[in-house]
Amino acid sequence: xxxxxxxxxxxxxxxxxxxxxxxxxxxxxxxxxxxxxxxxxxxxxxxxxxxxxxxxxxxxxxxxxxxxxxxxxxxxxxxxxxxxxxxxxxxxxxxxxxxxxxxxxxxxxxxxxxxxxxxxxxxxxxxxxxxxxxxxxxxxxxxxxxxxxxxxxxxxxxxxxxxxxxxxxxxxxxxxxxxxxxxxxxxxxxxxxxxxxxxxxxxxxxxxxxxxxxxxxxxxxxxxxxxxxxxxxxxxxxxxxxxxxxxxxxxxxxxxxxxxxxxxxxxxxxxxxxxxxxxxxxxxxxxxxxxxxxxxxxxxxxxxxxxxxxxxxxxxxxxxxxxxxxxxxxxxxxxxxxxxxxxxxxxxxxxxxxxxxxxxxxxxxxxxxxxxxxxxxxxxxxxxxxxxxxxxxxxxxxxxxxxxxxxxxxxxxxxxxxxxxxxxxxxxxxxxxxxxxxxxxxxxxxxxxxxxxxxxxxxxxxxxxxxxxx
Numbered sequence: 090x091x092x093x094x095x096x097x098x099x100x101x102x103x104x105x106x107x108x109x110x111x112x113x114x115x116x117x118x119x120x121x122x123x124x125x126x127x128x129x130x131x132x133x134x135x136x137x138x139x140x141x142x143x144x145x146x147x148x149x150x151x152x153x154x155x156x157x158x159x160x161x162x163x164x165x166x167x168x169x170x171x172x173x174x175x176x177x178x179x180x181x182x183x184x185x186x187x188x189x190x191x192x193x194x195x196x197x198x199x200x201x202x203x204x205x206x207x208x209x210x211x212x213x214x215x216x217x218x219x220x221x222x223x224x225x226x227x228x229x230x231x232x233x234x235x236x237x238x239x240x241x242x243x244x245x246x247x248x249x250x251x252x253x254x255x256x257x258x259x260x261x262x263x264x265x266x267x268x269x270x271x272x273x274x275x276x277x278x279x280x281x282x283x284x285x286x287x288x289x290x291x292x293x294x295x296x297x298x299x300x301x302x303x304x305x306x307x308x309x310x311x312x313x314x315x316x317x318x319x320x321x322x323x324x325x326x327x328x329x330x331x332x333x334x335x336x337x338x339x340x341x342x343x344x345x346x347x348x349x350x351x352x353x354x355x356x357x358x359x360x361x362x363x364x365x366x367x368x369x370x371x372x373x374x375x376x377x378x379x380x381x382x383x384x385x386x387x388x389x390x391x392x393x394x395x396x397x398x399x400x401x402x403x404x405x406x407x408x409x410x411x412x413x414x415x416x417x418x419x420x421x422x423x424x425x426x427x428x429x430x431x432x433x434x435x436x437x438x439x440x441x442x443x444x445x446x447x448x449x450x451x452x453x454x455x456x457x458x459x460x461x462x463x464x465x466x467x468x469x470x471x472x473x474x475x476x477x478x479x480x481x482x483x484x485x486x487x488x489x490x491x492x493x494x495x496x497x498x499x500x501x502x503x504x505x506x507x508x509x510x511x512x513x514x515x516x517x518x519x520x521x522x523x524x525x526x527x528x529x530x531x532x533x534x535x536x537x538x539x540x541x542x543x544x545x546x547x548x549x550x551x552x553x554x555x556x557x558x559x
Contacts, residue, residue: 095119096133096203104133130174139204140169146211147245148221150184157182177205185281186248187221195219195476215242223480224277226258251275259295260481266291285485286442288492290464301470303389306378311363314372316396317349321404323371324383330358335554336408337367342418344370348404351397353386355379381471383407383447384482388469398463403452410448411530411555413523415548421523430498431456432490435522436510437499441480444487445499446510449524461493515544530557 104122105112108131111121122133143149154168155161158181161171172183178200180190192206193199196219199209210221218228227243234255238246247255252275254264263276270289272279280289299305321343325336332354340350351373354361361376368374373394377386387405391397413421425433431453434445456462465486472478491497501522502509509517510526518525530541538558545552552558 094123099133099203104131107132139173140167142204143169143173143207146207146242147248148183148187148207148211148242150186153184154181172207173205177207183207184248185278186225186244188223191223191476192219192221210244211242215244223476224257224261224281229259230255230257247277248275251277256294260291260293262292262294265294281441286488288485288488288490290468290485290489291481297470300380301472303381303385303469303471304392306380306385306389306471308378308389308393309361309376310374311354311361311376312368312371312374314349316399317372318400319348319402320351320372320397320400321348321406322351322353322387322390322397323406323408324353324355324386325408326379327354327356327358327361328379330356330361332362332364332367333408334556335411337364337370338551338554339408339410339412340367340370342413342421343404343406344418346418346422348402348418348422349373351375351390351394353377353390355383355386380473381469382475382478384469384478385471388466391466398457400457401454403457405447405450405452407448409527410524411527411545412525412550414518414525414545414550415521416523424500425451428498428500429496431495432487432497433500434487434497435500435524436502436517438508440508441484442488444484445497447483447486448510448526450486456490456495459490459493459495461489461495465489518544518548527557530555 099119099122101118104118104126108126111118122131126133149169149172151168154172161168161176172181177183177189180193182188187207187210189206192210196214199206199214202209210219215227220226221244225244225247230243230247231238247257251257251263252273254267256263257277261277266276266280266284270279270284323340323343325332340352343350349372350370352371354374354376356376357379363374375390377389397403432445433451435449436446438444438446452462469482472481487497501520502517511528514525514529525541530538533541542552542558
């Protein structure tokens with residue numbers, strides 16, 4: 090009964106040797122570990138064994154770890170031992186190829202592995218297609234290079250042989266990347282460290298499947314009007330065919346900012362109910378099959394409405410934000426139009442590469458008419474995984490436009506390590522940021538909900554528009 094709850098590699102002999110006070114207490118080593126040792130972080134195996142196993146995996150990069158985490162280097166700690174004892178559990182990356190934080194978020198069960206989530210990936214995750222980062226797909230790699238891999242774990246093989254032109258995913262042609270950049274190292278490593286921020290576009294390694302084409306989604310036109318010079322492409326998610334109450338308020342504020350609202354309803358419902366006031370406010374309304382997330386919805390809309398690429402101003406936005414708070418739509422657009430950049434966002438993020446967050450992006454005429462803007466939308470596909478949308482589009486869009494000479498600007502929050510809209514939302518609002526992310530509401534307890542309601546009321550926003558706050 091006791092042993093069934095112990096780590097599979099628990100050694101009573103090693104536990105007593107490493108913890109002489111337990112040996113002298115006379116208590117059963119397994120019982121002591123379960124009652125006290127686990128919570129106290131006591132070792133039950135000589136870490137040198139785990140260290141050897143870690144280094145044999147071929148994924149952990151000591152040099153990367155020391156440079157990426159200067160606190161470890163400054164403390165004179167051994168990188169592998171730090172990763173094993175605390176670093177991995179803290180979400181620190183094993184290398185540029187293995188994101189511990191991301192992997193544990195995607196696969197929470199990996200947190201309970203007796204060693205850590207990297208060993209979970211190597212022993213379990215890799216075999217069932219779990220991805221170690223948003224850019225490498227072991228299932229694809231194994232299927233494509235089965236003869237070359239032999240008995241190697243796919244990621245370990247790619248780390249060792251990637252510079253030979255092996256593709257990490259269907260969306261990354263390694264040979265084309267090497268040719269375009271002249272890099273002599275692993276092409277994905279080069280892309281993550283240099284190419285992404287430099288705006289290097291990726292070439293697909295495999296042909297698109299029919300279901301990946303954005304045009305494969307069904308579309309129903311619910312309202313159509315003539316072209317306009319300034320348009321807001323507003324995506325709202327409606328799984329049950331009903332529109333969230335705050336969307337009308339948001340659309341109204343956008344029109345007060347001098348924008349023609351093009352409402353894109355992402356829904357699988359057969360019938361979508363459009364409130365009369367929302368129908369009257371929006372110039373265009375379409376219902377699109379709910380696949381591919383926002384970027385696919387925007388790309389599809391732009392492709393079938395060519396006039397959009399002749400606009401003087403395009404705003405991309407969605408219903409993931411509550412607001413505007415503390416200012417009107419006209420005030421927001423006046424603030425934005427006082428800036429002179431070709432591409433403007435409200436908040437930046439620094440994940441993988443510095444980029445403007447996509448919940449509110451503004452494009453001026455120079456950007457809209459640029460070849461790179463048009464090319465970008467031609468490459469967007471229906472991703473089934475939101476992390477791949479972020480990886481391929483949100484993170485790369487800003488740098489791709491910058492690389493072709495377009496200027497960008499961020500109004501409220503420069504790039505930081507954490508997503509300020511989630512972790513510092515109130516500070517952002519204090520600084521004039523006019524939106525609250527819905528995710529903040531979803532992740533809040535009862536006390537926080539009451540605080541959010543009070544804050545919205547203080548900024549004259551009708552909290553009754555958000556049912557989750559009731």
